[in-house]
Amino acid sequence: METNEKPAALRIEGLTKIFHLGRNKNVTALDNLSLEIKEGEIFGLLGPNGSGKTTALKLILGLLFPTSGQIEILGRDHQDVEVKNDIGYLPENPYYYRYLTGPEILTFYGRIFGIKKENLEEKKEELLKLVGLYDKQHLPLKHFSKGMLERIGLAVALLNNPKFLILDEPTTGLDPIGSRETRNLLLNLQAAGKTILLSSHYLSEIEKVSNRVGILHQGKLLALGTTSELMTQWKAGDIEDLFIKVIEWSKQS
């Protein structure tokens, strides 16, 4: 056990999720995952599509229910509704009520968070400027591009000034400039003391911001550590090389 000066923002122990898809047909989406993310850390969950990343994030958020295992967020049980006051979540391909405009979406979620009206107006303006949608205030979401949806999703995720951010594929819909902006934003958020858990299959994106990464394949956590540690350990030239080596190894064994 490591000795850390900082407490864990997220502690996962023996997390397993089996989906029952009819008679005698079970899929193990997540197999005995144990993981600890320290406060103030940016953690990248890597893995190809279908490796169990989204399943893991949804389990943490209480959208799915674990077959077995424990999850603690900021020292509290993750199923405690109050914990979610401290969590920001950006789903993969975020989708919100199509007829609402950006500010309306933020008002709606602000009310769900129980944010007071006078604070909310200020916060909305700040966030819309931050994600670059301030000049699109009157446009309903049904006219938003994928990248714009991603941005409004990020604004929603930051609405409650969360201590812990969970971002599922945060850069999928974004162009290179948008990706870079997001990356800088994440580093700024980290500097503000937030813990960030993000998942991606864009390896280089993750490498640039993450303190530590975990490589997930077929529901199993194959590797865990800082990128430099892992690259030395696996004798890999870059992160893509590392990724391929880890997955090849798991196929052989």
Added chain:
Amino acid sequence: MTKITYRNSSIAAIVLLFLLLSPLQNKIDLQRKQMGFEQRLLLMPGQITGSLILGGFKGLAADLLWLQVEELFHSGQSYKMLPILRSVTFLQPKFVTPWAVGGWHLSYNISVMVKDHPEQEKAWIQAGVDFLKEGISYNPERYDLYFELGWTFFNKVKNYAEAVKYLELACKFPRPDYIDDALAHAYEKNGQIDRAIETWKKIINSGNSFSPTAVRMLHNLKTYGSTIVPEKK
């Protein structure tokens, strides 16, 4: 709360609420019975009315059937009309119009079609009387069918004692003005002249719209001993 305790307590709550519901349903059933709500089901497969009944729209089904009855009558298919008329009164026995109009069809219209056979004519008139009596058994709290039946006895059967009996019953409920006049005429025909005079006097005193008629009738009775003015020679 774990999943199992949550689910168990949900089930307990559901069972408890159903246990509350059961006696309430019994009370509702009892009150429906007291209010005379009929539990009647008439299945007419393949017809739109059948679907309506299944959907709980009995009144609407009765309306559609009633429109059919009217159409059949006006196109002269009186016999074909009868079973459908029966369906209407079965579905919604508190719908008075079909009883009233149906009784009239039987006693007045169908009976005339067979007037060459007096025994058949009599049977159809009687059928109308029976039909109205059945209607009354479902609607004893209103004047309509008492009047129809009384008038059938007066006008068609010429049994004035029975006419008086039913018109008197009709006058026990809120009614249009002409009912009292009809009763007075029935009294006269039945030989109860005193009651006839009394009834017309009441019509005059109560501001009934038939008071001019009543004045004339009383005058005729005094002058000629009958309401019917003898023809002048």
Added chain:
Amino acid sequence: MVKAIVIAKNTFQEALRMRSYQIILVFALLLLGSSQLFSFLTPVEQLKMIKDVSLSGIEFFSALMAILASMTALRSEFETNTISTLLSKPLKRSDFILGKFLGMALVTTLGVVIMSVVFIGLILFKQHSFEISLFSALFLIWAEMLVIIAITLAVAAFASTAFTLIFVFFLFLVGHLTSYGFSLSGEMKNPVLQVIIKFFYNIIPNFENFAIRDQVVVGGTIPITYLLKTFGYGIIYTAIALIVCLYFFRYREV
């Protein structure tokens, strides 16, 4: 509870945007059409039929609206996955369901009120008066809608769109027929069968309780005690359906 109201408001607005109220237009046309259609009848018959058509129409179209809109309100959250953004927020699942119910109740109430106003207007125009008992019929139609909304939400919480539609419409029909079935069962000799029928009679929602239309249009009056009992029945059944809804939804994976 505050959060349930936020959800309710949003549900209501979404339903307005889905144009749930277009169905009322069909009702208005039907009503106006029928009042012309029956003009060859005597005034008494005509009024009776207009009342029948109107009250049946209000019940049917309200039910149609309640079922379609409630189903959409819940299923669209699943299908577009807005539910996952909602439930990742500090929102209790029970508040979500309560909010959906209250929102749909508001949508349907407004629908019933609009149709009732059209109906009352027509009757006042034709008859120059409006019987209080007709209000009783409208009140119980509204109470019936609460039950239908809750049942639709309960089924939609675990079943597919197609299944929900078929099941709830089927239940709507069966719920109007159970009292017949039950009154017939009185003539059965087999005691086991009688117990079984009694059981189902108490489980299946008895929509016939709310049907006083056929009595009201022929001049019957409805005692207030009956209205209270039936309303109580509706509320208890609604509560049951909402608990069932939450039973399925509480641990539903989204």
